[in-house]
Amino acid sequence: MLTRALALAETSLAATSAEAASTAFHAAMTSLGASYLQTRVYRRPIVPLTSRAHFAAGGVIARIAPADWPGSPGFNYICFECNPLLGAIRGGLTRYRFSDFAPRGDAAFGAYWEALSEAGIDDALCATSYGPNRAIASLHLGFERRAFSPDEALSVHMAGLMLTERLMTLAEPEASDDVHLTDRERDSLAWVAEGKSDWEISVILGVAESTIRFHVDNARKKVGAVNRAQAIARLAAARLI
Secondary structure, eight states: OHHHHHHHHHHHHHOSSHHHHHHHHHHHHGGGTEEEEEEEEEEOOSSOOOHHHHHHTOOEEEEESOTTOTTSHHHHIIIIIOOTTHHHHHTTOSEEEHHHHSOTTOGGGHHHHHHHHTTTOSEEEEEEEEOSTTEEEEEEEEESOOOOOHHHHHHHHHHHHHHHHHHHHHOOOOOOOOOOOOHHHHHHHHHHHTTOOHHHHHHHHTSOHHHHHHHHHHHHHHTTOSSHHHHHHHHHHTTOO
């Protein structure tokens, strides 16, 4: 399995740019029926993770798809209205399929799969690497088929992880202000920015109200702000919120 994964990733690992690595990876996968590729290197939004916040994070390195797909109603639907793959990021998963989060037998995802079919995607194998300061490198590799043997899928996934690790070294995500907030500090201040009270945030996050005040105050101090409003404004100016 590892030998096969290395063979699939070999040309992309030798590339000297993130775009070249992405296109080389897609070329290596066409014999397996790959019909679509998207690679991104970005920073996870500091605000609550939603479809729109995830899309706004940008960082697209390459997107190999039908020319009329980006910006089409189907594309906009899966990017802004129905993006079940956010669950993979919330869970910190490194490898998964689209169908893991959008089961084929679930009628709720009928429109989702219909939209993906417009791009020639019957299923997709995905790989994600997580770096410091919320950095994320991701691969979505779509196929015109959905049946893979366990060894075949594992080989593609492992090759994909080699690619995302390579992308992490080749493409620097958009600069941040180097403020290192903990997950709880980030989530607490993000909900403050949404207009929630400390009590409301405590209910949402399932912790004591005093704990929320503690995390928000820590976050405020870390960004060098005199009050919550300034902390939010400072993070917004740095495009972290």
